[in-house]
Amino acid sequence: MIGLVDANNFYVSCERVFQPHLEGKAVGVMSNNDGCVIARSAEMKAMDIPMGTPAFKLEGLRQRGEIHLLSSNYELYGDMSARLAQLLRDACPDIAPYSIDEMFVYLEGMSEHQCQALGDRLRRDIQRCLGLPVCIGLAPTHTLAKLANHAAKKQPHYQGVCLLAGNDASTTALLKQTPVSEVWGVGRRLAERLAINGIHSALDLRECDKKQLRKRFSVVLARTALELRGTSCLTMNAVDQPRQRIMTSRSFGQPTGVKTQVHEALRRHAQRSATKLREQHSLARSVMLFLKTNRHRRDQPQYFPHTLVALPTPSDDTRVVLDAVRQGLEQIYRPGYRFMKAGVMLLDLVDAQQHQLSLLDAPARHHPRLMATVDAINQRMGQDTIRFGMTDDEAPWQLRCAHRSKRYTTRWDELLEVGTHPGAIADARARRQQSQP
């Protein structure tokens, strides 16, 4: 059996663990830069506030206290996600994280009864130990587990854990009431094409002839149909595979046209990209950088330059990447534009282990130990403990995150405060303000 553990409204749930008073209230988490809503509590969904609503449209509701809007706190969500993965790893034979809030667990050799019992126990343990509400779908295949998870979430009588045996009447009944568009891997376009061919429900798709599907649609869809029948034919490996390109880009907190500030943002992204590169043990052959002005500001001059800088030899050295970024910026920077976004992409990646020095390669500055040491220190002491060149934390390109909660689990100076008696925290805060003239 395969299980899919999916945290409900994950970002909001993470916030509520450390701010329990938000329980039962309408809470939304905003995108990087406080742009728009990217996660909503059930209460906020019930208010018909759609995903992606720009934050400024909700300002009134926020000021009246009807909703709570928070900046995204990825450090917190990442840590809670890692804890969730570890809890599952301790309890299950094998797991595969699929996204920050979804994890597959593999329960080979366990009976349906045992799987159901484990599912119930996991759900209780995750709620108690991490404070996160989750739903669990259990089934013989990934595609069915995804549907089972959906059912566990939407239909209260499952009590958060839904097991589909795959070939019994209840699975068939559920597939019958599931629109084909809700099947994993079937997008809206494909669903429309399927509808023309008389395939409306997940059950219709399951009953289709495999060869016909392959001929008229695709191999992938034929596999999906097989998966709905309970024959497992998808394997999870996409997450662990080394990426072919590594990109770091961000919108600026405020637009800026100052070259040193743009350079600083690019340097930051370059360092992050190089760290990711070393994590997957690759070397990059070239570095691409780009800048963007705000295309929605028609009144301002527009400029979207990008350039590719080839590295002399494949490298994972941050200093080499920074050097390339400096050269690239010289090429593309023009004064008089207000840039809104910058990014650094590393491409033409090769495996560091397999790469061999060719005779033609110029002697490179290889300092794997220096880089390994930098990475180790940053891992232990926190991102950006060692940086190449100083950056200004007040720079306009720094993210806007006016409503970010504390990073309760990753920063010593941002731990959750708990009072020894009612009002203790408010008292302490007042005292601190008094002592500061």
Added chain:
Amino acid sequence: MTQPLSPITPAVPLTHQSLPFPPLHGRAGFSGFPSPAQDYEQRTLDLNVRLIKNPTHTFYLTATGDSMEGWGIFDRDLLVVDRSLSPRLGHILVAMFDDELLIKRYALYRGTPHLCSAHPHYPPLPLEDSDCQVWGVVRAVIHEYLR
């Protein structure tokens, strides 16, 4: 643009190597007598092992206020909170009481379970008919004399 692989093995391998970290073979000084302790297992004591049974469900919190001093929790102390434990009488708990997270001792008062503080100012809060929610059990308190 793949480069042809060279058949020549590089003199300096490019693979990551772990940092050389010499084992602490203690030596009895300049003249070179081997330490009699060198055959004994080298261990270092790790506070994490002692204070944290499982990092997955352990959280650190900061205490604020003086009304738990009687049980050894002072203002700004570091609390090691384990969320996996079921609360038992005598445990120090972090619990949600009237929209506020508080540190209290879970104990009997006049025969019924209460959340108690160590200060006469704050009478025990009865747990019966309250919507108190336990957040975690305090496993250890770390009080730093020098910071």
